[in-house]
Amino acid sequence: MGSALYSTSTKYLYLTSQSPPVVSVDAWLIFTVILGFWMAWNIGANDVANSMGTAVGAKAITPKQAAVIAGVMNFTGAYFFGKSVTETIRKGILNVGMIHDPWIIVYGSLAALLAASIWLIFATYNGLPVSTTHSIIGGVVGYGLVYAGTSIVDWGKLGQVVMSWILSPILGAIVAYFVFKAVKRSILARADPLRSARHWAPFWIGLAFVVIGTMFYIKVLHGSNLLKGVVLYGVPTGIVIFVLSYALIRVHFRPSDPYIGVESIFRKVQVVTSAYVALAHGSNDVANAVGPIAAAYAVITMGMSGMKVPVPRWVLVLGGLGIAVGIFMYGYKVMETVGKKITELTNTRGFSIDFSAATVILVASWLGMPISTTHTVVGAVIGVGLARGVKAINKDIVRDIVISWFITVPVAAVISAVIFKFLVLVG
Amino acid sequence: MQVWTKLFAKSPFKPLIKHSEVVLKTVETLERALQLWYGGDYEEMAGLAVEVDRLEDVADRIKEEIRDSLSSKLMMAVAREDVLIYLHMQDKVADAAEDTAKWLLIKKPDGVPTEIRDIILQMGMESINAAKLVHEAIVQMDRVIESGFTEGEIKREYEIIRGIESVENRIDALDTRLMQLVFENADSMSWGDGFYILNIARTLSNISDKAKDAAERIRLMMNK
Numbered sequence: 001m002g003s004a005l006y007s008t009s010t011k012y013l014y015l016t017s018q019s020p021p022v023v024s025v026d027a028w029l030i031f032t033v034i035l036g037f038w039m040a041w042n043i044g045a046n047d048v049a050n051s052m053g054t055a056v057g058a059k060a061i062t063p064k065q066a067a068v069i070a071g072v073m074n075f076t077g078a079y080f081f082g083k084s085v086t087e088t089i090r091k092g093i094l095n096v097g098m099i100h101d102p103w104i105i106v107y108g109s110l111a112a113l114l115a116a117s118i119w120l121i122f123a124t125y126n127g128l129p130v131s132t133t134h135s136i137i138g139g140v141v142g143y144g145l146v147y148a149g150t151s152i153v154d155w156g157k158l159g160q161v162v163m164s165w166i167l168s169p170i171l172g173a174i175v176a177y178f179v180f181k182a183v184k185r186s187i188l189a190r191a192d193p194l195r196s197a198r199h200w201a202p203f204w205i206g207l208a209f210v211v212i213g214t215m216f217y218i219k220v221l222h223g224s225n226l227l228k229g230v231v232l233y234g235v236p237t238g239i240v241i242f243v244l245s246y247a248l249i250r251v252h253f254r255p256s257d258p259y260i261g262v263e264s265i266f267r268k269v270q271v272v273t274s275a276y277v278a279l280a281h282g283s284n285d286v287a288n289a290v291g292p293i294a295a296a297y298a299v300i301t302m303g304m305s306g307m308k309v310p311v312p313r314w315v316l317v318l319g320g321l322g323i324a325v326g327i328f329m330y331g332y333k334v335m336e337t338v339g340k341k342i343t344e345l346t347n348t349r350g351f352s353i354d355f356s357a358a359t360v361i362l363v364a365s366w367l368g369m370p371i372s373t374t375h376t377v378v379g380a381v382i383g384v385g386l387a388r389g390v391k392a393i394n395k396d397i398v399r400d401i402v403i404s405w406f407i408t409v410p411v412a413a414v415i416s417a418v419i420f421k422f423l424v425l426v427g
Numbered sequence: 428m429q430v431w432t433k434l435f436a437k438s439p440f441k442p443l444i445k446h447s448e449v450v451l452k453t454v455e456t457l458e459r460a461l462q463l464w465y466g467g468d469y470e471e472m473a474g475l476a477v478e479v480d481r482l483e484d485v486a487d488r489i490k491e492e493i494r495d496s497l498s499s500k501l502m503m504a505v506a507r508e509d510v511l512i513y514l515h516m517q518d519k520v521a522d523a524a525e526d527t528a529k530w531l532l533i534k535k536p537d538g539v540p541t542e543i544r545d546i547i548l549q550m551g552m553e554s555i556n557a558a559k560l561v562h563e564a565i566v567q568m569d570r571v572i573e574s575g576f577t578e579g580e581i582k583r584e585y586e587i588i589r590g591i592e593s594v595e596n597r598i599d600a601l602d603t604r605l606m607q608l609v610f611e612n613a614d615s616m617s618w619g620d621g622f623y624i625l626n627i628a629r630t631l632s633n634i635s636d637k638a639k640d641a642a643e644r645i646r647l648m649m650n651k
Contacts, residue, residue, distance in 0.1 A: 189577035391438030
């Protein structure tokens with residue numbers, strides 16, 4: 001059964017799959033870590049452009065700056081905010097109680113990671129707006145089905161998860177619609193748009209930090225009282241940032257066209273909101289790489305698949321690092337292309353998209369909903385479009401998203417099932 | 428990544444403005460041609476009239492390009508049909524200018540009484556002015572969208588549109604006067620001269636007519 005793919009150490013495993021010896025433990029662990037890192041790398045390489053696309057496209061930041069911001073903020077988001085979603089994916093979809101051999105979780109996690117990565121690369125190459133989140137869920141369901149049939153899948157939970165995917169672009173669209181309307185009413189429709197922009201831009205930046213501050217309380221300090229989080233952390237952070245940005249945002253010139261002035265202010269605002277999106281992206285999507293590693297790690301080191309296994313800090317570091325490396329190695333190039341392709345996006349629109357998407361993603365991630373960053377951002381673009389803010393959007397993209405809903409999970413599940421079967425045979 | 432390269436389509440407004448610039452150039456050339464015609468400088472006028480014809484061809488080509496690029500799969504700030512019909516009307520402005528140029532070329536205006544020439548020149552200036560305002564209107568429409576359809580910009584657009592529409596009344600008055608003059612001078616002119624004059628007048632007022640239709644479409648774009 002031993003495959004040429006596997007080293008001698010895996011052969012030990014084959015002999016003693018129930019309680020593997022120390023030597024093979026290292027091999028499996030290393031294998032899991034490498035695959036998890038690769039998945040994170042894929043997120044950085046292929047997915048990050050989705051969160052930075054608007055800022056680069058609206059020329060608020062260069063691709064180089066985008067890579068630095070995305071790298072740092074994705075890492076920060078992954079490390080500090082990336083926990084609650086991990087739990088949902090890992091525990092919710094499959095009934096862990098039905099897995100009698102804990103090593104199944106190791107094989108399964110590997111299969112899910114590998115399947116998701118393969119599908120992601122294939123889909124990205126073919127221009128489908130797939131979600132890393134959906135891919136990994138498909139992978140998990142796939143190995144579950146092969147192992148124990150349909151009964152192991154918690155279909156109710158899976159249904160909720162699927163609902164949250166459909167909801168993510170819709171929520172992104174609704175929030176973006178109102179944010180753009182608010183920007184229009186408070187700034188663009190005023191007699192002196194430039195003056196209004198100077199007053200209102202710090203408000204929006206402040207508002208983003210109210211969300212970030214609250215998330216800090218909930219995710220990092222593990223607070224449970226939302227009101228307390230908002231009042232003690234969110235609002236004060238927001239106010240400090242509001243005052244700071246109010247002092248910093250100055251208009252150094254009086255342009256003949258007030259809208260040019262407004263856009264130049266929002267170009268600065270977008271530097272902040274793009275970081276906000278990257279933070280949200282890191283916190284939401286790192287779970288896709290980290291979740292399976294954490295599950296496998298728990299089994300390998302403790303020999304069990306507990307209901308509640310903590311995600312070790314180093315695993316989050318690994319995920320964040322993987323994303324950052326992916327960004328610098330490949331995502332950077334993707335952003336260069338994006339910057340050249342998007343020519344019609346202005347900063348007020350870019351801001352509305354960024355702000356709305358990041359807020360929806362962060363709040364959803366707090367609620368434990370594994371939503372798709374890509375789809376939320378696209379939803380936000382459509383929301384601004386519905387508010388007549390974007391001159392032309394390709395409606396085809398909506399069709400592509402719906403297609404990707406229907407094929408990502410089954411395809412990732414099938415790939416994962418095949419890999420899982422193979423691993424069980426060799427393992 | 429490809430999400431982003433696909434998501435945003437090219438706005439039709441920049442090409443529309445480009446088309447409008449050519450139309451503007453066409454009517455401006457016709458304006459100069461008409462002045463030369465009035466002054467009796469037939470040779471130089473003929474050169475400009477041919478140029479009007481060439482510019483109309485350029486406008487036509489841009490129109491085709493825009494039409495081909497406006498896929499029904501686009502979600503736009505304004506309805507696709509409004510853009511297409513507007514484009515059609517804007518192009519008709521250049522067509523009408525070309526029609527006038529053709530009639531100007533038919534013969535030398537030697538037999539045309541001065542008072543009739545006066546009125547034709549006046550009609551021409553008014554009509555061409557309406558066509559120039561169409562260019563302003565489409566540039567302003569781009570601004571209306573840029574502002575997110577704010578009231579101030581919409582108001583400014585309505586002012587331009589009203590400017591275009593008001594030309595119509597003045598042209599009508601001039602047209603009636605012209606017809607009267609043609610019939611009053613029926614004895615001193617050949618039937619050919621009469622035919623010639625009335626056709627120049629008809630094609631000239633057609634320019635403002637199409638300008639008005641284009642303006643009407645911009646109204647609809649804003650009212651979506």
